[in-house]
Amino acid sequence: MIRRILLSCMVLIAINASAQQPTMDQFITKLMQRMTLEEKLGQLNLPSVGFDVTGPILSEDVEEKIKKGLVGGVFNTFTPVAVRKLQDLAIKETRLKIPLLFGYDVVHGHRTIFPVPLGLSAGWDMDLIKRTAIAAADEASADGLNWTFSPMVDIARDPRWGRVSEGSGEDPYLGSQIAKAMVQGYQGDDLRKNNTILACVKHFALYGASEAGRDYNTVDMSRIRMYNEYLPPYKAAVDAGVATIMTSFNEIEGIPATANKWLLTELLQKQWGFHGLIVTDYTAINEMIAHGMGDEKKVGELSLNAGVDMDMVGEVFIKHGASLVKEGKVSIAQIDKACRRILEAKYKLGLFEDPYRYISEERNKSAIMNTDKIALSKEAAIKSMVLLKNQSQTLPLDATKKIAFIGPLVKDRRNLIGSWSGAGDYKKAVSIWSALEQQNGHKFLYAKGCNLIDDPALRKRLNDHDGQIQAEAASPEQMIAEAVQTAQQSEIIVAVLGEAFGMSGEAASRSMIGLPENQQTLLRALKATGKPIVLVLMNGRPLTLQWENDNCDAILETWFGGTQAGPAIADVLFGKANPSGKLSMSFPRNTGQIPVYYNAKNTGRPFDENQKYTSKYLDIPNTPLYPFGYGLSYTSFTYGEISLDKKTITAKDKIQVSVSVTNNGSYDGEETVQLYIRDLVGTVTRPVKELKAFKKLMLKKGETKEVSFSISVEDLKFYNNELKYAAEPGKFKLMIGGNSKEVKEVEFELK
Ligand code: BGC
Numbered sequence: 001m002i003r004r005i006l007l008s009c010m011v012l013i014a015i016n017a018s019a020q021q022p023t024m025d026q027f028i029t030k031l032m033q034r035m036t037l038e039e040k041l042g043q044l045n046l047p048s049v050g051f052d053v054t055g056p057i058l059s060e061d062v063e064e065k066i067k068k069g070l071v072g073g074v075f076n077t078f079t080p081v082a083v084r085k086l087q088d089l090a091i092k093e094t095r096l097k098i099p100l101l102f103g104y105d106v107v108h109g110h111r112t113i114f115p116v117p118l119g120l121s122a123g124w125d126m127d128l129i130k131r132t133a134i135a136a137a138d139e140a141s142a143d144g145l146n147w148t149f150s151p152m153v154d155i156a157r158d159p160r161w162g163r164v165s166e167g168s169g170e171d172p173y174l175g176s177q178i179a180k181a182m183v184q185g186y187q188g189d190d191l192r193k194n195n196t197i198l199a200c201v202k203h204f205a206l207y208g209a210s211e212a213g214r215d216y217n218t219v220d221m222s223r224i225r226m227y228n229e230y231l232p233p234y235k236a237a238v239d240a241g242v243a244t245i246m247t248s249f250n251e252i253e254g255i256p257a258t259a260n261k262w263l264l265t266e267l268l269q270k271q272w273g274f275h276g277l278i279v280t281d282y283t284a285i286n287e288m289i290a291h292g293m294g295d296e297k298k299v300g301e302l303s304l305n306a307g308v309d310m311d312m313v314g315e316v317f318i319k320h321g322a323s324l325v326k327e328g329k330v331s332i333a334q335i336d337k338a339c340r341r342i343l344e345a346k347y348k349l350g351l352f353e354d355p356y357r358y359i360s361e362e363r364n365k366s367a368i369m370n371t372d373k374i375a376l377s378k379e380a381a382i383k384s385m386v387l388l389k390n391q392s393q394t395l396p397l398d399a400t401k402k403i404a405f406i407g408p409l410v411k412d413r414r415n416l417i418g419s420w421s422g423a424g425d426y427k428k429a430v431s432i433w434s435a436l437e438q439q440n441g442h443k444f445l446y447a448k449g450c451n452l453i454d455d456p457a458l459r460k461r462l463n464d465h466d467g468q469i470q471a472e473a474a475s476p477e478q479m480i481a482e483a484v485q486t487a488q489q490s491e492i493i494v495a496v497l498g499e500a501f502g503m504s505g506e507a508a509s510r511s512m513i514g515l516p517e518n519q520q521t522l523l524r525a526l527k528a529t530g531k532p533i534v535l536v537l538m539n540g541r542p543l544t545l546q547w548e549n550d551n552c553d554a555i556l557e558t559w560f561g562g563t564q565a566g567p568a569i570a571d572v573l574f575g576k577a578n579p580s581g582k583l584s585m586s587f588p589r590n591t592g593q594i595p596v597y598y599n600a601k602n603t604g605r606p607f608d609e610n611q612k613y614t615s616k617y618l619d620i621p622n623t624p625l626y627p628f629g630y631g632l633s634y635t636s637f638t639y640g641e642i643s644l645d646k647k648t649i650t651a652k653d654k655i656q657v658s659v660s661v662t663n664n665g666s667y668d669g670e671e672t673v674q675l676y677i678r679d680l681v682g683t684v685t686r687p688v689k690e691l692k693a694f695k696k697l698m699l700k701k702g703e704t705k706e707v708s709f710s711i712s713v714e715d716l717k718f719y720n721n722e723l724k725y726a727a728e729p730g731k732f733k734l735m736i737g738g739n740s741k742e743v744k745e746v747e748f749e750l751k
Pocket residue numbers: 054055105149202281282506
């Protein structure tokens with residue numbers, strides 16, 4: 001009896017509580033009833049306040065606009081002090097006291113910088129990637145931020161495009177897994193926690209397919225390719241609950257993404273059920289004037305009607321929104337929808353309860369660059385490295401030998417943190433040289449050998465954007481002579497070469513993607529000494545490395561490894577850590593071969609060495625130099641035959657697949673076992689291989705492990721000739737291996 005009374009009391013209390021606590025919808029409806037049209041349009045405005053400018057226009061008079069209720073959020077402002085100042089204006093000086101959002105490009109870490117995303121993706125380690133996003137959110141939120149413009153999930157097959165460094169490479173499946181891990185990492189399970197932030201998946205959509213790899217360029221693509229190859233990672237982010245999405249600069253089917261109603265309303269909102277905030281990229285609305293879509297007012301109308309909610313930097317909505325509504329060109333319902341989405345984002349963050357939730361000097365002190373994050377940065381840098389070549393076990397190095405470290409990146413810190421490392425401080429990054437000094441004392445030889453870049457025009461361009469590329473007083477010839485002399489005193493050369501950080505990232509496309517010419521000259525001179533060469537690379541994109549592959553004994557790809565790049569590289573070079581990264585993007589043999597990617601179509605005349613009229617080049621093979629999924633280890637792995645528990649499946653059951661993997665080398669090591677499928681006959685042509693699953697495996701030397709996968713009809717689905725997502729009965733090839741090229745295969749059938 002007492003229990004029953006207690007229970008009914010609790011029910012009453014709960015009903016009362018819910019009666020008092022309005023739902024998000026009720027709260028926002030009530031708030032919006034009090035808002036003027038001008039105030040609603042103000043919410044749609046996202047100016048930039050701070051130093052990071054990525055477009056030609058700067059936001060002006062932002063503080064005044066905040067006070068007038070003409071700003072919904074700002075970006076490029078961080079630190080508790082700076083954020084508090086602006087939040088105070090919104091809370092204390094506006095009529096409705098609506099808090100601001102604070103966004104920033106927290107792309108691969110906030111203050112503690114992790115490897116560039118392309119590098120991180122080469123770790124194929126979802127748990128690690130998620131942990132880096134959790135750490136980035138922890139630091140960013142301790143710096144006053146509550147919104148990151150990340151993850152960038154644009155599939156990219158053209159390494160001339162500098163922004164490949166910001167993404168996860170060429171594969172839709174791997175890209176989707178990473179998109180999901182990052183969204184979950186940033187947003188956690190509750191956005192109201194003070195260490196979780198809104199994620200923003202970008203750039204919607206297809207930005208990675210810019211023609212000729214030139215940034216901001218035209219994109220033109222069939223729907224079948226879009227659906228099967230380019231859209232999956234955005235969709236995965238939406239399915240993972242991403243709170244916001246950014247439109248891209250490019251056009252799609254002739255209409256810029258930012259005005260593309262099919263893309264933003266039909267596909268994203270109606271078909272995918274995305275109900276979060278849609279923000280434009282930096283002045284993407286205004287840029288549609290240059291695209292030829294109309295004047296400023298017209299492009300504002302187009303983007304609002306397409307489904308855009310928030311205008312980054314362009315101020316088009318606050319300028320023209322009211323007259324567009326008055327003239328009946330944009331409905332008030334459309335403005336209300338946009339305003340609601342922005343208020344919802346604030347509500348989900350808990351900003352209406354506490355606008356200062358993310359502003360804490362105390363957290364700022366304890367969360368930023370603490371020992372855990374530094375350790376994570378090193379772990380991530382190690383996991384991202386890809387061993388491209390290791391002839392005769394040149395690596396790991398024997399520390400008792402005389403080793404010459406040569407190259408402009410040996411002592412460098414400026415470039416280690418890569419592009420899009422916004423709040424990262426390169427002075428906190430540890431160079432290879434200081435890591436070596438700390439670990440091994442002063443026993444190595446050193447010569448710079450050449451400047452990072454000698455081309456004066458390129459150097460100027462990069463230095464105009466804080467490249468800090470020095471030109472030494474010594475001539476290139478003198479520098480090389482000194483390097484050769486140093487190399488001659490050594491038993492082995494470690495050449496540390498690569499790109500300047502500004503050679504990849506936004507607006508950093510290259511038409512030739514080799515090492516800078518002066519660095520190639522240095523390498524050739526070192527080769528002439530006859531000493532073995534280990535090439536350590538730092539770069540933000542796949543490079544063309546044919547000569548380097550033919551002439552160096554070992555090649556270690558370290559990307560731009562972040563704050564702890566130096567210690568991580570030192571550990572790998574001397575065998576304290578065993579490299580295990582696998583490429584997420586193919587490395588072409590030369591630029592003429594671009595685009596080259598593993599999940600290509602077969603054509604009607606597949607490559608045949610002995611036939612003239614087949615699809616090939618006369619001067620190079622069709623295959624890339626290093627394929628997708630490729631990466632060596634200090635140990636070696638062998639794969640057994642694939643076994644299937646049955647040869648046919650139906651829509652209702654699954655095939656259990658297993659394979660044994662043996663570590664038959666002399667180091668413990670980690671292998672990424674990759675499973676690919678080919679659908680042999682379809683209503684549309686199907687790729688020769690598609691990654692469908694992978695597992696990471698730690699094997700002690702001499703150890704064998706059985707790896708199993710389970711394949712269901714879901715793994716066989718694709719968008720067919722009617723753009724329906726379905727599996728088609730018939731035969732399939734299933735392949736397993738340690739990269740996309742060297743695989744074992746079996747067949748099965750879907751009935
Ligand atoms: C980039 C976006 C970025 C934005 C804000 C743009 O130029 O394309 O990726 O989020 O600037 O900084």
